[in-house]
Amino acid sequence: MNKDHKVLYSGMQATGNLTLGNYLGALKNWVSLADEYECYYGVMDLHSLTVRQDPAEFRKRARALLTLYIAAGIDPEKNCLYLQSSVPCHAELAWILDCFTYMGELSRMTQFKDKSAKHADNVNAGLFTYPVLMAADILLYQTDVVPVGQDQLQHLEITRDIAQRFNSIYGDVFAIPEPYIGKVGAKIMSLQDPSKKMSKSDENPNASIYLMDDPDTIRRKCKRAITDSEATIAYRDEQPGLKNLFDIYCTCTGKSSDEAVAEFQGQGYGQLKEAVGEAVVGILKPMQDRMAEIAADKSYLDRVIKENAERAYYSANKTLRKVKKKIGLTEMPR
Numbered sequence: 001m002n003k004d005h006k007v008l009y010s011g012m013q014a015t016g017n018l019t020l021g022n023y024l025g026a027l028k029n030w031v032s033l034a035d036e037y038e039c040y041y042g043v044m045d046l047h048s049l050t051v052r053q054d055p056a057e058f059r060k061r062a063r064a065l066l067t068l069y070i071a072a073g074i075d076p077e078k079n080c081l082y083l084q085s086s087v088p089c090h091a092e093l094a095w096i097l098d099c100f101t102y103m104g105e106l107s108r109m110t111q112f113k114d115k116s117a118k119h120a121d122n123v124n125a126g127l128f129t130y131p132v133l134m135a136a137d138i139l140l141y142q143t144d145v146v147p148v149g150q151d152q153l154q155h156l157e158i159t160r161d162i163a164q165r166f167n168s169i170y171g172d173v174f175a176i177p178e179p180y181i182g183k184v185g186a187k188i189m190s191l192q193d194p195s196k197k198m199s200k201s202d203e204n205p206n207a208s209i210y211l212m213d214d215p216d217t218i219r220r221k222c223k224r225a226i227t228d229s230e231a232t233i234a235y236r237d238e239q240p241g242l243k244n245l246f247d248i249y250c251t252c253t254g255k256s257s258d259e260a261v262a263e264f265q266g267q268g269y270g271q272l273k274e275a276v277g278e279a280v281v282g283i284l285k286p287m288q289d290r291m292a293e294i295a296a297d298k299s300y301l302d303r304v305i306k307e308n309a310e311r312a313y314y315s316a317n318k319t320l321r322k323v324k325k326k327i328g329l330t331e332m333p334r
């Protein structure tokens with residue numbers, strides 16, 4: 001890990017089936033930014049506890065997510081990939097920051113409003129203070145940049161507000177992080193309703209491409225994607241289904257929207273859908289194969305988990321100790 005570089009921090013929840021949205025909106029950018037920064041990527045298992053988890057399944061998913069990070073091309077020797085719950089500083093700083101965050105701020109979070117409407121039978125306090133734990137994740141590592149999809153921007157704003165509030169009382173304790181949002185792919189929409197984001201919790205399995213879908217399923221889902229009846233190849237807001245397909249195509253192939261529109265001019269939507277399917281298979285299939293290879297080597301993964309947790313703890317604890325000292329908590333006598 002290059003210590004002269006600026007710090008990048010990001011993570012994903014270890015819940016549900018990750019979608020193409022998670023990959024194109026976040027993970028893909030992590031890989032492209034990895035060389036420029038000192039990078040920390042967390043498997044956010046504590047965040048996942050806001051929803052009841054089956055313990056055995058949950059443990060498997062957390063490991064699988066770490067495996068996915070590696071399979072996507074993030075080198076665990078050069079970057080720090082770790083499980084959030086293995087670094088106790090996260091929960092500790094989150095409590096401290098809870099005391100610097102207002103109920104009013106948290107009640108304005110759209111994700112809290114959406115999620116509490118969706119899980120009306122389990123609106124727990126963790127769901128409410130979720131953004132504070134996320135602020136702790138980011139601030140512990142003196143982060144400069146946080147690559148996320150658009151849906152996390154509000155959480156980044158509150159992180160900055162909390163950090164600035166704390167700094168204005170105690171001096172420059174935290175670096176103030178900036179979001180990094182990719183030019184395309186920051187909001188991949190549902191294939192069945194392009195007014196909604198593609199989400200792992202969508203009830204309609206055809207709405208999302210899951211990272212573990214097999215090639216035929218991916219092709220079928222792309223073929224069934226909702227478009228429009230205009231029969232015009234264009235990249236514009238008035239044709240949101242088509243625009244989303246172009247976004248997926250462009251993010252997978254690296255082409256610009258103008259290039260992609262030119263490529264499909266005079267062709268039917270069917271041909272575009274087929275090409276989108278192939279582009280997605282071309283990205284996901286090699287990643288799935290690589291995941292299977294890595295998962296087969298249990299001792300390798302165990303070593304990655306242990307060594308990276310130690311590195312993450314070392315960095316996080318430096319900030320936590322500074323915070324505790326600043327606010328007047330008693331240090332352990334030497």
Ligand code: TYM
Pocket residue numbers: 009010011012013014021022023024025026027044047133134137138146147148149150151152155185186187188189197198199
């Ligand atoms: P999560 O697990 O919901 O999503 C992980 C990442 O995927 C992005 N994303 C999308 N991007 C484009 N289109 C979509 N349809 C789409 N769906 C999801 C998300 O924006 C995110 O970047 N709270 C975070 C996890 C977290 C975190 C952090 C992130 C916890 N602590 C600290 C960064 C830094 C979350 O639930 O993401």
